Every structure is written in structure tokens, then in C-alpha cells.
Amino acid sequence: MDFPAARDYILFRLKHELDQRLIYHTYSHTVDVFRAATELSILEALGEEDQRVIETAALFHDAGMLTGYDNHEESSVRMASEILKQFNYSADQIEMIGQLILDTRMPQMALSIHGQILCDADLDYLGRSDYFINSFRLKLEWQLFGINQFSLFDWFLVQEEFLQSHTYLSSAAKKLRNEGKKQNLESIQALIHQRHKQTN
Numbered sequence: 001m002d003f004p005a006a007r008d009y010i011l012f013r014l015k016h017e018l019d020q021r022l023i024y025h026t027y028s029h030t031v032d033v034f035r036a037a038t039e040l041s042i043l044e045a046l047g048e049e050d051q052r053v054i055e056t057a058a059l060f061h062d063a064g065m066l067t068g069y070d071n072h073e074e075s076s077v078r079m080a081s082e083i084l085k086q087f088n089y090s091a092d093q094i095e096m097i098g099q100l101i102l103d104t105r106m107p108q109m110a111l112s113i114h115g116q117i118l119c120d121a122d123l124d125y126l127g128r129s130d131y132f133i134n135s136f137r138l139k140l141e142w143q144l145f146g147i148n149q150f151s152l153f154d155w156f157l158v159q160e161e162f163l164q165s166h167t168y169l170s171s172a173a174k175k176l177r178n179e180g181k182k183q184n185l186e187s188i189q190a191l192i193h194q195r196h197k198q199t200n
Contacts, residue, residue, distance in 0.1 A: 003052045006087040010059050017066055021144040024137040025065050025072075034058040036121035043172035044113060053093055056084070057100035057118050069145055076101050108169070116169035120177075126166060127177025131184045135159055153195050160188045 014027045037058040041051040060083075064075025077098040084094050096114070103115035108123075110116045125134040139155050142148045150158060163185040168174045 001052060001056075001084075001089045001093060002087040003056065006056060006084060006089070007059055009083065009087070010063055013066060014063070019065070022065060022141060023144070024134065024141040025062050030059060030062055032124070033061065033118075033121045036124035037117055040117045040121055040170055040172045040176075043176070044117060044170060046113070046117075050114060053096055054100065054114050054117050056080075056089070056093075057097045057114075058121055060084075060097065061101045061104050061118065061122065069147075073101055073105050107165075110169055113170065117172075120168050120170050120173035123166065123168075124173070124177060126163065126184065127168070127173075127180035129180070131180075132187075153192075156188055156192050156195075160185065160192060163188065 011027065011030070014030055018025075018027065034055055037054050038051065041054050046054070057080075060076055060080040062072060062076060063079045064072035064077075066079070067075050080097055080101065081094050084097065089097070100110075100115050100118045103110040103112075104119055104122050108119040110119045125131055135155075139150060142150075163181060166181070168177055168181075
């Protein structure tokens with residue numbers, strides 16, 4: 001597989017062709033997921049080929065956004081299967097990458113360590129200090145695309161439920177991000193509690 005060429009190809013397209021209303025599913029988001037996937041793959045001591053497969057899936061996991069918002073994971077799989085043949089990926093590698101991309105659909109239920117790493121990389125920010133920045137980017141993106149028009153308080157409720165229901169799947173992500181996610185949940189709950197006190 002010619003990983004560097006595939007990486008440069010899709011990053012160039014994401015940087016220049018994505019809908020400008022995408023302020024969460026951006027070029028930077030893909031780079032962030034790629035970085036997290038690399039880190040988790042190393043922490044889980046995967047071999048080089050396995051790491052490259054996961055990194056490729058990370059780079060292509062939102063490529064379907066180039067053609068549309070709905071069912072973008074399926075579109076991403078189609079794009080990856082067409083494009084990666086040009087970069088000498090084997091049929092088995094392409095099939096695995098497609099499955100990893102589909103694993104990122106909500107709710108995430110990856111069974112393989114490869115899928116678990118990609119899912120955890122996709123939501124790495126839940127346990128980081130930039131959680132609120134990314135959360136508000138997603139809220140605004142949904143507004144711009146007419147998906148949902150949550151009030152700020154309702155958004156906090158949605159986020160509380162999501163953080164409570166989410167589980168990091170890989171051992172590395174649990175060690176790396178669980179404590180930060182717990183702190184972010186507590187911050188959300190404090191904001192909700194403050195709002196309740198103001199309205200009662």
C-alpha cells in the first residue's frame with residue numbers, strides 16, 4: 001500500500017472541497033482523528049500494517065462528507081474502496097478499512113481492536129480540555145444543516161446523556177481519556193444544576 005500518497009490525496013481534497021458549513025466535520029477533525037488513531041495504535045502495540053490500515057480508515061472515515069451529510073459513513077466506504085485501489089491497497093485491506101469506517105456509526109459497537117481504536121479516536125475529544133469547543137462546533141453545524149435547533153440548555157442535556165452513555169472501547173483510550181471525560185461530564189452537570197437553580 002502507498003500510504004503516504006493515499007494520505008496526501010484525501011487530505012488535499014478535504015482541505016479544499018468540503019462544504020464551508022461543515023465546522024465540526026472539517027479537515028482539522030480528520031487530522032485530529034488520524035493523530036489519535038496513531039497514538040492509540042502505538043499504545044496498543046499494533047504492528048505497522050495494522051497501524052497503517054487504522055490510520056487510512058481514520059483519514060477516510062468522513063470522506064463521504066465530500067458528497068453529502070446523510071449516511072456519510074456508507075459514502076466514505078464507497079469512496080475509500082474506489083480510491084485506495086489506485087494506491088495499491090489489497091482487496092483485504094480495503095475491505096477491512098470499509099468495516100472500520102462503518103464501525104464509527106452511532107451507536108459505536110466495534111468488536112475488533114482495530115475498530116475500537118478508530119471509534120475511540122473519532123471521539124477522543126470527549127475526554128480532552130477542548131471538549132466544549134468541539135461540542136459547540138457540532139451544535140452549530142447541526143443548526144446550519146437544519147438537523148437540529150437545540151437551545152443551549154437542551155444541548156447540555158443531550159451532551160449529558162451522550163457522555164453518560166458513551167464508553168471508550170480500547171484499554172489505551174480508557175487510560176488516556178476516561179478521567180477527562182468524567183471531568184467534562186461533571187462540568188456539564190454543574191451547568192445544568194445552575195440553570196435549574198435559576199429557574200426554580
